Amino acid sequence: MAEKITPQSEDFSRWYVDVVRHAGLADYSAVRGCMVIKPYGFAIWENIRDQLDKMIKETGHQNAYFPLFIPVSFFSKEAQHVEGFAKEAAVVTHYRLRLNPETRQIEPDPEAEQTEPLIVRPTSETIIWNTFKDWIHSWRDLPLKINQWANVVRWEMRPRLFLRTAEFLWQEGHTAHATAEEAMEEARLMWQVYETLMRDYLAIAPYKGTKTPGERFAGAEETFTLEALMKDRKALQMGTSHFLGQNFAKAFDVTFTNRRGEREYVWATSWGVSTRLIGALIMSHGDDRGLKIPPRIAPIQVVIIPIFKSGADEQKVLETARNITDQLRRAGIRVLLDDDNTKRPGWKFNEYELKGVPVRIALGPRDVENNVVEVARRDTLEKTQFPIDGLVNRISHLLEQLQQSMLEENKRWHKENTIPVATIDELKEVIEQKKGFALAFWSGTTEDEERLQEETGATIRCILPDDSEEGTCIVTGQKTRQKVLIAMAY
RNA sequence: CGGGGCGUAGCGCAGUCCGGUUAGCGCGCCUGCCUUGGGAGCAGGAGGUCCCCGGUUCAAAUCCGGGCGCCCCGACCA
Structure with a gap:
């Protein structure tokens, strides 16, 4: 009678850790904040990866690989971007160890300090745009549509298996286009590809929406997101696709000559999903007996x-x-x-x-x-x-039927746990009683948003694309067509 | 980065307050028998720098000082 897992109702976090470990998905490692993905867990990742890789190639992208290390100077070129990632960057300052003759300890050799420190990529925009500069000269070089499968490092202060670890695996797409419209279309297309992956393979039907300015990716002008509700009724961001405008093109001076012979900055996108999807899978479908894996990605x-x-x-x-x-x-x-x-x-x-x-x-x-x-x-x-x-x-x-009914079950879950709210009090009730997504009209500012988070702990997960009806904003009382989903989030 | 907790067998823990035989228990592991329709049973066995360093003492898992590591809860993030 071993291998007992904690019931979800008793302690959801412990249930999660119990399932991850007892089902053989992953383990803590000797390195703080880093996990070992075990064969069964990695097999799930391989299935997700192989499917997505196919979809990425079918939409005209090519895989490539860029360095793990990025010179700090590259990283600092886009102001928003540095600000977003500086706090969690791992830095390589030396390129050699030595045995200290006095302490008998191995230590970085003081003689071998990097003239310019390298950071371990938290994401690859900068090294890639530095490279794209050399690849793009003419309108004939566009669009440039590149993807890479890689590990990235973000030194998280509070790790959680699959959801937040210091190192994780992901795919990051980076594209360059001649026009804003085309780049926007690309960002939307990959958003759609992610949704297909999640619905048809992971059997999860997340909400699609855009991020508020405060929640956007560092360096993006628009962030498209997919937000799902886990079984503890907390929201999880499953993937994002960004329209980057000309921010990186300007920072790295990436221009092309158009058909009329004029030089223009290119327009960019980037998009990614990570091993976090496995966390979403576990927390979307699992029950007190353990995991439920949809057939299409089940090892x-x-x-x-x-x-x-x-x-x-x-x-x-x-x-x-x-x-x-x-x-x-x-x-x-x-x-x-x-x-x-x-x-x-x-x-x-x-x-x-x-x-x-x-x-x-x-x-x-x-x-x-x-x-x-x-x-x-x-x-x-x-x-x-x-x-x-x-x-x-x-x-x-039966397998096909099971795949479908898991998706239907997840759709029902999202529907049941999305509660319209008309006032701040109603919103607070939804949040305090952990009822899931609060659906509200919103025309507030970033400051209103920050205050909301301070008071309730919840955040605006996304702005919904639907603007078919008009209502009253829960903070300003103004008429608006903009609807948002608010929830406690991972 | 703040607050709390924990480091004793592969895992989970007791023992620590109040120092004193050979450091225990459950699970797992090994051998054998027996079993197989919802996590079987019996018998035997192996397995320990009690996180590390220093101190007190006739004697330290236990007391004192210092260090390290990890987990949990909050603010930040895919």
């Missing part, structure tokens, strides 16, 4: 658990199990036959539920006799019997 889609008493039945049951495994595998289903004889079936049932495997097939002597298997789905925990004849088709359909 194991189907687990087969044979049940038998040693001896007579063993051969028959295993043979049938292997046969089914082969059939499913040939149909392209990621299937695991767990014939480990040192673990008992009950233990395995719990283990694979904890790991969020969407479908479990159990078969024992009785089933083999009757030519059926027991099929259990992880999302609803329903058990049914399927005949072995035509099993592959039924399982394929």
